[in-house]
Amino acid sequence: MILNIRIDHKTADISKIEESTSRMDEIFAKIQQEHQVQEFIQIKTCNRAEIYLVMDESPLNYHWNGLVVEKDEKALEHVLKLSCGLESMIIGEDQILGQLKDAYKSSVKTGCSGQVLGTVFTKAIHVGQAVRKKTRINQGSVSIGSAAVNLAESVLGDLKCKKVLIIGAGKMGTLVAKALVEKHLKAIVVANRTYDRAMCLARELGGSAIHFDLLARAMYDADVVISATGAPHTILTAEKVMDAVPAENLKKMVMIDIANPRDIEEDVSQLGVRLYNIDDLRGIADKNKKMRESEAEEAEKIIADELELLEKSLRHLEVEPFIAQIRAQAEAIRIRETEKAFRKLGDMNGKERVVDDLTKVVVDRVFLNIIQNLKEASEHHDKAVLNSAKYIFKNNK
Template structure:
């Protein structure tokens, strides 16, 4: 059984590639089942966020990496050759190490950002509910949650309020020096939008409007920050009021097109509009960037903005890596122990079979009237000989052939040296 991680992220692929390989919430369950049906994977978790798409699999065939890679491309209807240069592959220990880094925020665009842990938990829960996880991935993901918690507790990795949402707000403050007279239109109602609303509120934004497909969910976000909620169908009416637009939905198609933004700019008399599209696939048509008086940024554009905040986290990241290294080794130790468990079970089964055979013969002898003491003595002698025969033959051969390591292993396994020392006193 092989543990495999295959994926791409903001470091290996631009947003136009990432959005083509993203798994929306409406297809994730079908994708998980398809992955198990069409590849040698017997367990699978799919993690798909704005910045990454990753497949975590337990494979019955250690050479099935290409099958999984082709499945990813085929599922999204793209050419495998186009995808291949952007993919990374990790197996066994490297796969464990990668997941622990991801869940701890060490592989994020914003070093140490806390949102990814919730996204990893949600991905695992979806896979668990879909019955695509088992003993291996179940143990791995529970282990990674505990490690990520320890990293946050024992290091300063999460002390600064830095995230993609925070980076977007920081950029808005550079464009609009005073946010108190500005209106922010937030599209979506997930964690990222809620975080953006919190940062805007803390920096004194004048007004917040939250637009979402479900107005009730938008209201839950808006009311925390003195804003108000609208539905997506009302966007065109409120877009002209927006000085700042931050969008992060799971929509498979753009929500704001060039035409809608052009009309809003005319009503605004071409006052500048700052727009941040954090979604993958994108919520705002790329052509909007061609319009005068619009400053449109995607998640990739925020990389430079967040670098300054990342510097303060590098020391904490080194401490976090030490924790991750330790717990990667711990998990691999558990994984290796599974081989020992199988060996023990096989040895016990063989021993019990010998026991039953010898016991059946002894019971027949007792039924035939043989003295019990004689039968018990013969049972003990026969059982001992049968249990020791194969190991004894193998140890004699090891001695003849000079296999010192095997002899030392046998001595350690059965603690023979210790027993001999005791018996010689």
């Protein structure tokens, strides 16, 4: 069974996602204790947390509490849609494809992913790339970063004369930076715990970098603060903001928190700061969704075809060990009988290779249709044919 457990922006707000991520980890730990989990891959982004598992078919008796749980075909369809950006808050965004690649590479490196999820994620990455080539689903600025910048513009108007502070120079901070470059801003400051990364990003922007411990000074006269760190806890409390920013500047300031877990404490809004988070990007996301409806329909058609191919590939995987066994048995017989023939024929003046190649061809031809029929039986879930074949070949030595 292939199982997908998730929580995302479609079913929960940012606070619920933050709460549910730890509960999902607890459920996953229980599943590992109580069931046979052969493979798994975890994905975590700013507005989703997911686990994909390959496990036994025994019932799952857990309290899911708002988590989405899907298995087999539904789980496969979801990961294909996910790779294409159809499940993202900003439809068509490219970042999810990179996040899927990173999650898959990490799982391979740690030995958590095997043949099944390898087949699934390789297909998902391929489909994500194909949809972006064959449709215009990702045309223009489509990312959480660009949505955050658009939100700032909707509140403050033109940002050209505004001072923007970016906190975090990781992937999400880079997306914000790319969106800001298009606005031709004059004053951009980047703060990051690793100063070298802040410097690299600031150089691309034509802005300046600061050490993280100078964050308060940079906030003093900032018009917009966009925070996107990977910190496991809040980095800006109401007290820190109040100490750093003069009272007359607080009501002019816009703060946008696109981190998960959040970087900015909710109480900051009580200071008069206009504070926004991932949930506030939904309006911009809805506009983006309407613009891309026709492209999404084309993507759905591609996904439907690729899902069918993926399911066939996974059914072939089920019968591959048996096919490998048949091939091994046939090869053992071929080698044994060929060696007997060589002993009887004596010196063949270097023609042994011809006989060896001939026997290989004969064995391959004999089993060609058998193997093809076994694959077709697996595609159609024809257990009777597969069980009969296993019975017929079990004593073939």
